[in-house]
Amino acid sequence: MAERILICDDSRELRTLLSAQLQKLGFEVKVAIDGEDALARAQQFLPELIIMDINMPKISGLAATRKIRELPKLKHTPIILLSNFGEEGDVIAGIEAGADEYLVKPFRQGELAAKVKILLRKSTLSARKLDETTVQGLDVKDPDTAMRRFKETGQIVSREFAGFTIIDKLGQGGTAVVYRAMEPMFNKPVALKVISPFAAVKENFLKRLQRSNEISVKLIHKHIVRTYLMGEYQGVHFMMQELVEGAPLDSYLEEGHAPLGEREAHKLIHQVAQALAYLEERKLIHRDIKPGNIYLTREGDAKLGDFGLSRLADDSAQTAEGYLLGTPHYISPEQANGNKDLDIRSDLYSLGATFFHLLAGRPVFEGDSLQAVVLAHLSKQPPKLREVAPKVSEPFAALIDRLLENDRAKRFEHAKDLLAALDALPVLA
Structure with a gap:
């Protein structure tokens, strides 16, 4: 057939x-x-x-x-x-x-x-191996067999991996699978991010991974997902990260979900701005701020994660990898244009685009293709938030609009300036 x-x-x-x-x-x-x-x-x-x-x-x-x-x-x-x-x-x-x-x-x-x-x-x-995995669960005992199957399918099929005890799978993307696991030293639950063997063979991927890991393991802040260590086991790269028992903010964008409320948005954008101020103090930029990279804890607090595209703000050599490092619906004009002198104002634009989407229920720009969205960020001034979300108060909407200025000189210059503006907003009844 x-x-x-x-x-x-x-x-x-x-x-x-x-x-x-x-x-x-x-x-x-x-x-x-x-x-x-x-x-x-x-x-x-x-x-x-x-x-x-x-x-x-x-x-x-x-x-x-x-x-x-x-x-x-x-x-x-x-x-x-x-x-x-x-x-x-x-x-x-x-x-x-x-x-x-x-x-x-x-x-x-x-x-x-x-x-x-x-x-x-x-x-x-x-498919044949995955069928076997489905039947056997995580019960493959032989380490060599388990590793061979991982390299064939991208899925862990054993309860043991690099000393960690695998509990269950939390999620999967194009570059990695994330598992809930028990770490061996203190026997506490962590998120184990195991890099796909198919992504690892892509040119320059491991270099970017190494660079982002070197950055993320040094970051300790209450509103940043902690990366504890990075490692390699039998040629497979992995990261041990803080386990956030919650959901990313893009869950608010699922069909049928109401837009984020202003009071909640104020709290969360303030917390992410604190994380960005911490990064800025260390001359770092994130470069991929978006709803899917902001996680909500069970207590309702925000944590910024996924530093796969982050870099030192003054390291212009790392920006020559392609104009579209970032996510099109949230990318700043200067990042979309391939500028080599990105600074925290690029992240602030992406933060504004993120919360515009969460408050309005639609992205800043829509288009029939990825390129159409990117070109809109490059060439158009975003719509005012209250034009599409009239229930948002004028002061808060004006703050989001300022984050989305096409000319970065008109945005907040530093993350601490955004925090000051948020603190000065009227308290919602």
């Missing part, structure tokens, strides 16, 4: 060309014309591999990839993302969204065929 491949691209010419090439190789091929169509056809067709353009109408390839990874029947289906750009930022965004491979247009037919065959072979093996 022919293996099934779904091609998702808004270019009719490319869909036709790829379909013909893959059908000649003996594959059964279906096509989708935009992101929404891709999601619908993927669930109907249940392909064994998906080839998806990163820029598509209605829903971008990145957003569609994230949604596919949430579907039980498709979460392990290999995905190849296509792009015209080839910037490393696109590669990072694709990996984080859950893609397995990446091709830059134009590409050779042989290159596509090779990647398709490799991913299908890997997928068949991984």
